[in-house]
Amino acid sequence: MSEVSLAADVVIEDRARSVTTERRRVRFSLILVAVAFLVLFLLLPLFAVFSEALRAGFEGYWQAISTPDAVAAIKLTLLVAAIAVPANLIFGLAASWAIAKFEFPGKSFLNTLIDLPFSVSPVISGLVYVLLFGLQGYFGPYLQSQGIQIIFAVPGIVLATIFVTFPFVARELIPLMQEQGTQDEEAALSLGASGFKTFLLVTLPNVKWALLYGVILCNARAMGEFGAVSVVSGHIRGKTNTMPLHVEILYNEYNFAAAFAVASLLALLALVTLVVKIGLEWRYADQIAGSARH
């Protein structure tokens, strides 16, 4: 019904304006304000990334992203995401299975705890691991005696990334699986399917698009995380620099074109993420949870 009345808004002349919309002049001004604000604050920075990246021409661009340090940063970023995303994916499946398919005390509290990392500053997300595993940290001396390095090394980067991307998959799956209930699973089980088979052939297909949705958001954040990773990385070129950290180093060296060239790869990732996200929202809106808009 609202679709019809919304569509009608456009054709209704101002004289015969519907009571549930504004004067044409007001409507026009509001649209103008919204468009101007979004273009100025959101789109302009995106254009700036590509414009600055190509300032040195395609050759300079290619050089910037193919230096050994840049390649090492790209590889490390891919490696970190390749560990962090599956880890949080498995967690998301386990958490949503427990929370959505069963009733137990403390469930809503558990739900709140899962969202906790979103309200912690990225810098603090890195700090907590330094306090645990850093040389002056609680486990630091023991780890050093065992020859294990976590902080200023890849394991620390992976841990910090897992922390900041922790809720992404779970928060997409939980509301959807709660909505879907347990009838499908009960039917499969009563027909003799094993628990694992039920999960694989009944539950997973039911949530696949929401799962993909959570995974791409998780991946975007994992590859783009800066603050948390910056605290635990130690910024060792070619070793513990992810792409965002490499951007920072190049930028602080006044190597702007190179910094923006590497940044443009991350911006491309963001664009691809947005396109996939919107594609999923348009095509499978009903199969992605209600929280999908956030």
Added chain:
Amino acid sequence: MAGARGLALKRPSAIPGFGLALGFTLTYLSLIVLIPLAALAIKAASLGASGFWEIVTAPRTLAALRVSFVISFIAAAINVVFGVIVAWVLVRYRFPGRRLLDAVVDLPFALPTAVAGIALTAIYARNGWIGGLLDPFGIKIAYTPWGIGVALVFIGLPFVVRTVQPVLEDFEREIEEAAASLGASRRQTVFMVMLPALLPAILTGFVLAFARAVGEYGSVIFIAGNIPFVSEIAPLLIVIKLEEFSYAQATAIAAAMLGIAFIVVLLVNLIQAWQRKRSGHE
């Protein structure tokens, strides 16, 4: 529900895998999130009340906390104004490019913060697209507290839009028609009927944007100039203390930030509860 069953851990169910799923969930949650955060709390507690207070009330710390919270508040307020307008336009009007605009709103969620930071700096620096326009008037954005505000507006906008949008979509037109048929002008309907109904969503969006802004690091440090007492944000001070190996100070500032942010979120939850109660009684 479960309480009535006394000691039963969960309601009986035909579905298997509860123990495994919950066990894994709790273990993973503890290892990744709870134990590390507990380490922060223990470390902060080990400073003692006076030690903690001394660090947190040091002039530079206070200045950094003030910069972070005040500018985050202003940025979140700006986001409320423009976020509500954007949500309104996206939900209520049909115009070419609307879906593209709707998609653009999520850009700050997807764009890595460091990328946003250097891009905003490039735009607002003296030789940048916008900075160059403002420079003749003596207005400087980059490397001033204004720059921090710009970055925080950028990262906070989607929180307001995406919180208000669904509520506005579900808003019943009958209520507006009722207001109009009772003689309210459109302006009265919007400001006295609709906005009060949207207020909880707007407040929620404000708090989400504010909380995110307070903790934000990547997009801010490039554009801020990072001058102590002027444009140094609290998260940056934590990083600086860490680089000086002053773990205790870094921890105290982090604990103070988490504490204040927690109180703010709690307050707004209370306001919302009050709001719901009030509208329920009307």
